[in-house]
Amino acid sequence: MSLQAPLWRSIAVFRFASLVYAVVLLTIRHDDYRHWGWAWVVIGAMIVWTVAITVAYATPARRTRLLLGADLVVAILALLSTALLQTTQARHIGAMPVTATWLAGPALAWAVVGGARAGAVAAVLIGTCVILLRQGHEPLISGNQSTTLNGPIILLMAGVLVGYISTLMTRAERALQRATEIEAASRERERLARTIHDSVLQVLAMVQRRGTEAGGEAAEIGRLAGEQEAALRALVSGDGPASAQSGQLDLSTHLTREASALVSVITPADPVLLDERAVTETSAAVRAAIDNVRQHCGPAAKAWVLVDDEGPTVSVTIRDDGPGIRDGRLAEAAAEGRLGVSHAISGRIRDLGGSAAISSSPGAGTEVKLRVPRTPQPV
Amino acid sequence: MDVTDGAAAATESSTRVMIVDDHPMWRDSVSRDLTDAGFEVIAAVGEGTQAMRIAASVRPDVVVLDLQLPDVGGVDVTRGLLSAYPAAKVLILSASGEHRDVLGAVKAGATGYILKSASRTEFLDAVRRTAAGDAVFSPGLAGLVLGEFRRLATDPAPDTPRLTEREAEILRMVGTGMSYKQVAERLVLSHRTVQNHVQNTLNKLQLHNRVDLVRYAIEHGLDTGPASGPASGPASS
Numbered sequence: 001m002s003l004q005a006p007l008w009r010s011i012a013v014f015r016f017a018s019l020v021y022a023v024v025l026l027t028i029r030h031d032d033y034r035h036w037g038w039a040w041v042v043i044g045a046m047i048v049w050t051v052a053i054t055v056a057y058a059t060p061a062r063r064t065r066l067l068l069g070a071d072l073v074v075a076i077l078a079l080l081s082t083a084l085l086q087t088t089q090a091r092h093i094g095a096m097p098v099t100a101t102w103l104a105g106p107a108l109a110w111a112v113v114g115g116a117r118a119g120a121v122a123a124v125l126i127g128t129c130v131i132l133l134r135q136g137h138e139p140l141i142s143g144n145q146s147t148t149l150n151g152p153i154i155l156l157m158a159g160v161l162v163g164y165i166s167t168l169m170t171r172a173e174r175a176l177q178r179a180t181e182i183e184a185a186s187r188e189r190e191r192l193a194r195t196i197h198d199s200v201l202q203v204l205a206m207v208q209r210r211g212t213e214a215g216g217e218a219a220e221i222g223r224l225a226g227e228q229e230a231a232l233r234a235l236v237s238g239d240g241p242a243s244a245q246s247g248q249l250d251l252s253t254h255l256t257r258e259a260s261a262l263v264s265v266i267t268p269a270d271p272v273l274l275d276e277r278a279v280t281e282t283s284a285a286v287r288a289a290i291d292n293v294r295q296h297c298g299p300a301a302k303a304w305v306l307v308d309d310e311g312p313t314v315s316v317t318i319r320d321d322g323p324g325i326r327d328g329r330l331a332e333a334a335a336e337g338r339l340g341v342s343h344a345i346s347g348r349i350r351d352l353g354g355s356a357a358i359s360s361s362p363g364a365g366t367e368v369k370l371r372v373p374r375t376p377q378p379v
Numbered sequence: 380m381d382v383t384d385g386a387a388a389a390t391e392s393s394t395r396v397m398i399v400d401d402h403p404m405w406r407d408s409v410s411r412d413l414t415d416a417g418f419e420v421i422a423a424v425g426e427g428t429q430a431m432r433i434a435a436s437v438r439p440d441v442v443v444l445d446l447q448l449p450d451v452g453g454v455d456v457t458r459g460l461l462s463a464y465p466a467a468k469v470l471i472l473s474a475s476g477e478h479r480d481v482l483g484a485v486k487a488g489a490t491g492y493i494l495k496s497a498s499r500t501e502f503l504d505a506v507r508r509t510a511a512g513d514a515v516f517s518p519g520l521a522g523l524v525l526g527e528f529r530r531l532a533t534d535p536a537p538d539t540p541r542l543t544e545r546e547a548e549i550l551r552m553v554g555t556g557m558s559y560k561q562v563a564e565r566l567v568l569s570h571r572t573v574q575n576h577v578q579n580t581l582n583k584l585q586l587h588n589r590v591d592l593v594r595y596a597i598e599h600g601l602d603t604g605p606a607s608g609p610a611s612g613p614a615s616s
Contacts, residue, residue, distance in 0.1 A: 194475070198447045201474035202402050205495035209408070213499065229496055233475060266518050266554050268526020269478040304518055304556035309529050319555035364561060 002060065003169045007112050007162070012054045015105045019050055022100040032090035039085045039098050042078055046102060049074050053105075063113055072106040072122055076129050079103050083133055097133060104155055111163035119159030127152025197232060204229035227261045234259035249279040251314060252307055255286055262300070263290060267307040272314055274372065281348045282316060282372055285356070288344035289318040289368045296366075297322025312374055313354070319367045325360040345370070394510045397439035398423040399430040399456065400472070401449050405495070409443060409472070409502075416503050427451030431459035434467065441510050442469045444489070446480045454483035461488040470509040472502070482523045486588040490581065491515030514578045521553035524580055531587075538590065540583035549576045 026039055033039050053071055056062045082097035097103070103126050111119025130152050204225045211222020234256045251274050252267035259265040274282070286305055293303045303320045345368060346356035354372040396418045400406045406423045413420050421437045424430050427448040434442070442460055446453030457469050469489035471481060481492055491509045493502060494517065505515045516524075528542045528550075542550070545566075552562045559573045566573070 194477075195447075198475045199402075202405060202495065205474050206404055206408065208496060209499065226496060233494075233496075264518055264556065266522030267478070268529065269482045269523055270526060270530055302556065304554070306518070306522055306551060306554040308522075308525060308551060308554075311529065311532065317551065317555050319557070321556065361565075364557075364565065367555065 003173045004112060004166060007166060007169070008057055011105065011108045011112065012057070014108065015050050015054060015102065018100060018102040018104070019046060022046065022098065022102050025096055025100050026098065029090075029095065032086055032095045034087050035085045038081075042081050042085065042098050045074075046078055046099065050102075050105075053109075057109065063109075068106070068110055068113060071109055072125065075099065075103045075106045076126060079126070079129050080133065091134065094134065097130070103130075104158060107155055107159040108162050111159045111161075112166045114163065115167045116160045116163030119161075119163030120156060123152070123156040123159035127155055197235075201229055201232055204232070223261075230259060230261045234265065247276050248273040249276050251279050251282060251316075254279050254283045255305055255307060255316070258283075258286060258290060258305065263303045263305065265305045265307075268309055270309075272307055272309045274314060274374070278352050278372055281352055282314075282370060285345045285348045285370055286316060286318060288348075292345075292368075293318070293320040293322065293366075296325075314372050314374065316370045316372070317367060318370075320365045322365050324364060325358075325366050393419075393440075394506075395419050395421045395438065395440045396506065397421055397430065397434070397437060397442045397467075399425075399427065399442060399448065399460075400445040401425045401447070402445070405445070412499055412503065413443075413506065418506065425449075427456040427459070430456060431463050434460050434463040438464060439467050441506055442467050443472050443506065444469055444484075446471055446473045446477070446484060447475065453480045454487050457484040457487040457489050468509045468512065470505060470515060476519060478523060481520065482527060485520065485524070485581065486527075486584050488585055492517055492520040494519070513574055514581045516553050516577055518554050518556045521550045521577075524584060525550040525554060527584060528580070538587075540587045542580065546576050546580050549573060550580060553577065 023043060026033075026036075026043060030036055049071075053067070056067055078099045079097050082091075082099070085098055086095060104123075107119055107122040107126055110122035131149070207225035208222045208229060211218040211220075211225060214222075250271035252265075252272050256265045256267065290303055290305075293301055297320050301320050301322045303318060306317045306319075308315045308317070345358075349356045349370050349372060352372050354370060356371075357369045358366065359369070360366040396413050398406055398409050398413075398420060400409065400423075403425070406425065410420045410423050421439060422430075422433060424433070425448075427450050430442070430444075431451075444453070444456065444460070446456075448456060451459070453471070453473075457471075460467060460469060468491075469484070470491040470493065471484055471489050472493055472495060473481065474495045476492075476494055485492065490512075491505055491514060493505045493515060497505070497517075508515050525542075525547065528540070528547070531539050532541065548566070549562055552565065553559075557565070559570055559577070562568075563570045563573045
């Protein structure tokens with residue numbers, strides 16, 4: 001379905017409406033004509049041509065140069081017939097020609113097919129004939145000159161404008177088509193990537209499994225495969241880019257980047273959309289918490305990051321399976337002025353209007369729970 | 380493939396397992412692990428349609444299912460398998476863990492989900508628990524189920540399932556890598572109670588999904604009588 005179709009429909013409507021106008025004018029301005037009967041013959045021809053050309057233009061393939069040329073010639077002939085039909089007096093006072101506004105049809109058709117330039121050419125050709133029709137009877141410099149030029153100038157403007165709109169629509173249509181093609185291509189690429197990723201993951205998981213079981217050097221290979229597997233899975237399990245509406249980002253996608261063989265990032269299936277600042281700051285706080293785990297619990301400690309979208313707030317829990325923190329140790333650290341945990345984590349979250357709580361029990365690891373409000377409170 | 384003899388076999392010999400995985404490498408490896416542990420591997424197939432076709436005749440207790448199959452989507456395979464042989468328990472064994480697929484399969488009736496990167500011990504334990512009728516929740520699955528309930532919480536319909544405070548608390552703990560045992564200790568509950576709470580969240584989702592499917596079928600005039608299972612319904616979610 002072409003975007004130009006509405007333009008053609010409007011031209012058809014314009015042609016028929018202006019035809020009615022011409023009929024009404026001819027009926028009431030009987031006195032302007034020397035050969036009133038012949039004027040009706042011209043009107044009859046215009047009706048036949050309007051029907052024929054509207055039917056023809058309805059099919060895009062038939063909008064040929066030949067037909068467009070014929071359309072223009074017919075309109076000009078009908079216009080020039082006015083010279084033979086109207087009285088000299090009528091033309092003196094600048095009466096409407098027998099075609100009235102119907103003569104604009106071809107200019108509009110040219111504009112739609114050929115753009116602003118073609119529209120202008122057709123409008124100038126028709127406009128010249130309109131002026132010629134008057135010129136034989138009026139001096140160039142006269143009081144009526146301005147009104148004589150009104151019609152052709154409006155026609156020229158209409159031709160240029162419609163042509164311009166038509167060009168814009170053609171461009172928009174092409175852009176739309178291109179976007180659709182790109183979307184289809186990227187969908188296909190995504191589908192292929194999924195299949196390939198899955199195959200690679202299968203192999204990596206297998207190498208990890210077999211290697212770990214075989215032990216020795218193979219275990220090292222298995223461990224490396226396991227790391228790559230975790231990294232690749234983190235990359236693909238984020239369900240594509242989130243709808244980037246009004247500067248919001250998907251927290252899940254950002255946090256999933258922190259996943260590794262030792263750090264599992266657990267998120268809901270739907271994107272968790274937050275303001276860009278909230279996502280950046282929360283991600284930084286989570287990174288700081290993971291660094292703490294590395295620092296305090298050693299390189300082999302596992303950690304889990306759980307994203308829970310509670311609606312008005314989003315909570316992120318970071319838990320490790322380390323030895324945990326002794327009661328009062330956190331308060332001591334704060335008192336000693338070592339605010340690593342408090343500041344890098346809770347400072348950022350507090351700036352977002354949220355809260356950070358650290359809890360720990362010996363043997364059950366340490367848990368940092370961040371709560372970030374959906375709409376950040378003004379600081 | 381027959382049951383191997385030995386001590387281990389005695390405990391697992393009654394468990395019939397079907398493996399559905401398009402990677403021959405994984406099919407063989409999983410099959411060997413299960414057979415070594417004494418399970419009875421009754422079928423190992425590479426295609427979803429084939430699995431659905433033979434499910435009723437081989438009557439598996441547990442289906443170990445890879446969601447990425449070449450012919451049918453994971454959600455549809457789960458639904459088709461359970462419709463062909465409702466007594467089966469489906470354990471998802473996936474490499475990529477695509478969120479939507481996993482959640483869809485669980486809503487369609489799968490009762491467990493484990494990544495292929497899990498160790499052999501973890502895997503065998505998961506099969507054992509699935510056969511016993513327990514839900515096998517990895518942290519990832521707990522996060523997905525929690526997320527799904529959070530999404531449903533915004534749905535005002537009265538029959539939408541809700542989480543109790545306790546269930547949400549337990550899902551959050553499982554989602555941060557805690558074992559049922561650790562959760563039970565922390566909350567001073569029995570292991571069984573924790574298991575029941577987790578199971579309950581899954582049942583609620585699956586029931587809701589079935590109700591949704593039936594409603595969809597009735598609304599679209601696909602209701603062909605009470606005998607037809609949800610497998611004849613449309614692929615939702």
